[in-house]
Amino acid sequence: MPNSKKKILVVDDDVDYLFQQRVQLESAGFEVRTAETQADGEKMLAEEKPDLVIVDLMMENMDAGFSLAYHIKSKYPSIPVIMVTGVTSETGLEFSAGGGNSWIKADALLAKPIRFEQLLGEINKLLKGK
Amino acid sequence: MPEILKVLVVDDELGIQKGCQRVLTEYKFTLPDVEDEISFEVVTTGSGEEALEILEKNPQDIVLLDYKLPGMTGLDVLSIMAEKKIETMAIMITAYASLETAVVATKQGAFDFLAKPFTPDELRSVIKKATKNLILQRQAKKLAEEKRQVRFQFISVVAHELKAPLAAIEGYLNIMNEGLVTDPAAQHQMVERCLLRLTGMRKMVTDLLDFTRIESGNKVREFVDLDLVEIARQSVETMSSSASARGIKIELVAPETARMTADRGEIEIIFNNLVSNAVKYNRDGGRIIITITQIPGGFRISVADTGIGMTEEEVGKLFGEFVRIKNVKTKNILGTGLGLSIVKKLALLYGGDVTVESHVDVGSTFNVILMEAQGPQQAS
Numbered sequence: 001m002p003n004s005k006k007k008i009l010v011v012d013d014d015v016d017y018l019f020q021q022r023v024q025l026e027s028a029g030f031e032v033r034t035a036e037t038q039a040d041g042e043k044m045l046a047e048e049k050p051d052l053v054i055v056d057l058m059m060e061n062m063d064a065g066f067s068l069a070y071h072i073k074s075k076y077p078s079i080p081v082i083m084v085t086g087v088t089s090e091t092g093l094e095f096s097a098g099g100g101n102s103w104i105k106a107d108a109l110l111a112k113p114i115r116f117e118q119l120l121g122e123i124n125k126l127l128k129g130k
Numbered sequence: 131m132p133e134i135l136k137v138l139v140v141d142d143e144l145g146i147q148k149g150c151q152r153v154l155t156e157y158k159f160t161l162p163d164v165e166d167e168i169s170f171e172v173v174t175t176g177s178g179e180e181a182l183e184i185l186e187k188n189p190q191d192i193v194l195l196d197y198k199l200p201g202m203t204g205l206d207v208l209s210i211m212a213e214k215k216i217e218t219m220a221i222m223i224t225a226y227a228s229l230e231t232a233v234v235a236t237k238q239g240a241f242d243f244l245a246k247p248f249t250p251d252e253l254r255s256v257i258k259k260a261t262k263n264l265i266l267q268r269q270a271k272k273l274a275e276e277k278r279q280v281r282f283q284f285i286s287v288v289a290h291e292l293k294a295p296l297a298a299i300e301g302y303l304n305i306m307n308e309g310l311v312t313d314p315a316a317q318h319q320m321v322e323r324c325l326l327r328l329t330g331m332r333k334m335v336t337d338l339l340d341f342t343r344i345e346s347g348n349k350v351r352e353f354v355d356l357d358l359v360e361i362a363r364q365s366v367e368t369m370s371s372s373a374s375a376r377g378i379k380i381e382l383v384a385p386e387t388a389r390m391t392a393d394r395g396e397i398e399i400i401f402n403n404l405v406s407n408a409v410k411y412n413r414d415g416g417r418i419i420i421t422i423t424q425i426p427g428g429f430r431i432s433v434a435d436t437g438i439g440m441t442e443e444e445v446g447k448l449f450g451e452f453v454r455i456k457n458v459k460t461k462n463i464l465g466t467g468l469g470l471s472i473v474k475k476l477a478l479l480y481g482g483d484v485t486v487e488s489h490v491d492v493g494s495t496f497n498v499i500l501m502e503a504q505g506p507q508q509a510s
Binding site: 014016017019020023024027112113 | 305310
């Protein structure tokens with residue numbers, strides 16, 4: 001059933017990270033799309049209608065990841081968003097993935113460096129029942 | 131916010147306590163470099179024991195301390211203050227303004243003296259002197275703290291810049307280790323990416339070493355008579371393979387020789403940084419023109435490229451440490467963000483400077499002025 005492959009969009013400005021995510025996610029049986037900027041991410045989102053999006057918090061601007069996640073959640077509320085960030089370990093700032101009134105619109109928040117099994121666990125949890 | 135300094139007057143004579151309090155409470159003045167008017171808040175006590183209690187509970191800026199007190203003496207108070215690391219600035223009040231007392235108290239850490247009987251003017255003048263000193267000390271302390279902060283920031287940026295390529299290389303190795311990629315072309319691509327990130331790290335470490343050596347001033351500078359034209363040629367030679375790979379032509383416009391007294395390593399760093407930038411940020415098939423011109427007392431080196439150029443805003447940020455102009459055009463160009471700040475520091479060491487003219491999509495020209503070291507200074 002080739003059509004049942006779930007499609008994941010990964011948005012990150014680090015080409016190495018994108019390459020590695022693609023390889024790992026593909027080997028786990030997903031179809032993968034990648035984008036390097038917020039703008040590309042939004043374009044691909046509209047064209048490809050992914051089943052899940054993984055967004056890096058800080059891309060070209062401090063808040064590119066935030067605003068992308070926000071746009072995804074307001075336009076396509078049913079697409080799960082996983083936000084990854086190196087911010088916690090670098091600045092000591094703590095964020096939490098928001099339900100309800102939080103201004104961070106993501107279903108899960110993972111701190112870099114991410115173990116792939118952990119990411120996979122989150123993906124499967126969020127895609128369950130879809 | 132006005133600057134209010136706390137003064138503690140310790141004297142068993144009530145007249146002195148009241149007198150000092152009255153004079154100082156009304157005393158206000160300004161100092162150059164300090165924005166706000168300085169005024170004083172005064173508390174008094176008649177005993178050394180009580181003085182120490184106040185100093186510990188409610189830190190004071192200045193203490194006026196009588197030498198002869200009923201219980202412990204002023205000198206006892208001073209030595210306990212030193213023991214307990216109370217940093218209040220002490221001024222001794224004494225009826226016997228003997229040299230001996232002065233010497234002992236100064237050894238104990240007193241800043242100044244006031245001989246009894248003293249006039250309000252004398253009190254004000256001593257307090258003003260102490261205040262000036264205090265403010266100077268605080269400014270020095272603040273500056274030292276700022277320097278510490280900058281160093282700290284620098285280290286954390288360095289750590290971050292090295293962590294990123296490490297994470298990338300580690301990621302690739304893990305993928306290969308797990309055998310996730312079997313396609314030889316993809317494997318090859320992963321190895322290439324690892325090598326590229328390693329090259330970046332190596333350049334970063336080299337730049338950091340250059341940078342810290344210049345910054346610390348510990349580098350022994352070896353001044354010799356050298357030829358800028360020869361070093362320029364060498365630098366062109368070094369970059370020629372990566373330039374010709376992208377069809378970039380490098381021209382050198384210079385007199386036959388351009389001799390100056392300088393440190394060879396430093397001049398090489400300047401040329402290598404400028405020429406390699408001109409290649410990196412050029413367009414394929416572009417040009418680079420290096421010009422060396424004699425000016426009174428030194429030389430001007432210009433490196434002009436036909437590359438992507440920069441906006442005025444980008445130019446403004448250019449010479450900071452770890453500044454890399456981040457945009458779509460530069461995102462695949464490798465750099466450490468230290469090169470130009472090193473060039474700038476070096477140019478300043480030669481009594482010169484670096485300036486840049488740039489237009490987006492037309493190119494950038496970097497001008498470096500190097501002045502010949504003057505007379506005996508060059509030996510230092």
